[in-house]
Amino acid sequence: QAKQSGAGRYVVFDLEMRDSFERRVALEGDLRSALAHHELQLHYQPIVDLASGDVVCVEALLRWSRPGHGWVPPLQFIPVAEETGLILAIGEWVLREACRQARGWHTGLSRGLAPAVAVNLSARQLQEPGFADQVAAVLAETGLPADALVLEITESILMKDRETAITRLRELKALGVGLAVDDFGTGYSSLTYLRSFPVDILKIDKAFVDDVARDQEAAQLARAIVELGRTLHLSTVAEGIESVDQCDVMRSSACALGQGYLFSRPMDAAGLWELLQSTENGLELAR
Numbered sequence: 001q002a003k004q005s006g007a008g009r010y011v012v013f014d015l016e017m018r019d020s021f022e023r024r025v026a027l028e029g030d031l032r033s034a035l036a037h038h039e040l041q042l043h044y045q046p047i048v049d050l051a052s053g054d055v056v057c058v059e060a061l062l063r064w065s066r067p068g069h070g071w072v073p074p075l076q077f078i079p080v081a082e083e084t085g086l087i088l089a090i091g092e093w094v095l096r097e098a099c100r101q102a103r104g105w106h107t108g109l110s111r112g113l114a115p116a117v118a119v120n121l122s123a124r125q126l127q128e129p130g131f132a133d134q135v136a137a138v139l140a141e142t143g144l145p146a147d148a149l150v151l152e153i154t155e156s157i158l159m160k161d162r163e164t165a166i167t168r169l170r171e172l173k174a175l176g177v178g179l180a181v182d183d184f185g186t187g188y189s190s191l192t193y194l195r196s197f198p199v200d201i202l203k204i205d206k207a208f209v210d211d212v213a214r215d216q217e218a219a220q221l222a223r224a225i226v227e228l229g230r231t232l233h234l235s236t237v238a239e240g241i242e243s244v245d246q247c248d249v250m251r252s253s254a255c256a257l258g259q260g261y262l263f264s265r266p267m268d269a270a271g272l273w274e275l276l277q278s279t280e281n282g283l284e285l286a287r
């Protein structure tokens with residue numbers, strides 16, 4: 001009896017594995033054709049100056065409208081794109097598309113009001129020896145000034161291959177683009193290394209921001225990260241601000257910038273353009 005149920009369980013497990021393998025293969029195939037069939041789209045989320053409400057930057061976030069599945073969130077397909085190497089083509093498309101659109105904001109809004117655009121990089125892109133050349137070519141082709149582009153790299157990517165990261169970041173820095181450490185606080189940074197990376201911005205992970213309004217310790221931790229940033233001459237962005245209280249704590253911690261549903265959810269290019277025009281690029285900050 002016991003043996004039978006054991007064998008039964010094994011068969012079920014095997015079927016489940018085959019099912020998830022087949023789903024995975026289908027996902028891979030669909031993803032391969034997504035680029036060619038224009039199923040990928042960028043949405044944009046404002047990053048605001050916590051003192052003035054100005055939209056100083058806009059983060060580009062990848063969206064995939066997969067036929068028969070609706071919108072697939074990036075965390076479901078980016079890992080697959082990374083394993084297959086497809087992320088290199090996808091990442092180049094994201095970069096070009098974001099720069100092209102940002103160039104449009106710069107043309108359409110008076111200079112000084114147009115926000116910079118922030119683009120997320122994957123580990124594979126950073127490993128490419130020719131990546132900085134690709135960025136330079138896209139900037140030249142789209143006409144976007146280098147200082148209007150910010151590249152976001154997660155702390156864990158930076159720490160995984162520090163030597164390659166430093167080389168690549170120096171090349172990128174030489175182009176004049178801004179560099180941000182994404183999801184800071186989750187990747188076990190060596191502070192010595194952090195100091196040697198030529199970055200400009202620390203993005204404090206949402207996990208730290210979540211509890212700042214109800215937990216003294218969390219608030220002090222967030223404040224400590226802002227101070228660490230100041231020591232290293234880095235600007236700080238609080239990610240995932242959802243409430244007025246969280247915003248107040250981060251502002252009083254001298255965190256310069258914030259991003260989150262409180263200000264705006266990510267929206268498509270048309271929605272963002274409307275927002276930039278209607279607000280003359282300043283969001284009313286609730287206090």
Ligand code: C2E
Pocket residue numbers: 045060061062073074075078091094120121122152182183239240241242259260261262266
């Ligand atoms: P991320 O770079 O840390 O982006 C911030 C994520 O937090 C986004 O999720 C955004 O929608 C979400 N978010 C922003 N404000 C709030 C808030 O107030 N509350 C909550 N609950 N969430 C908020 P999204 O768009 O699902 O992206 C997830 C991750 O996927 C990104 O995290 C980034 O690591 C990755 N990703 C997105 N686009 C790209 C891309 O073009 N290339 C690469 N390599 N990765 C990307």
Ligand code: MG
Pocket residue numbers: 059120152182
């Ligand atoms: Mg990011």
Ligand code: MG
Pocket residue numbers: 182183203239
């Ligand atoms: Mg982030």
Ligand code: MG
Pocket residue numbers: 183205206239
């Ligand atoms: Mg994050």
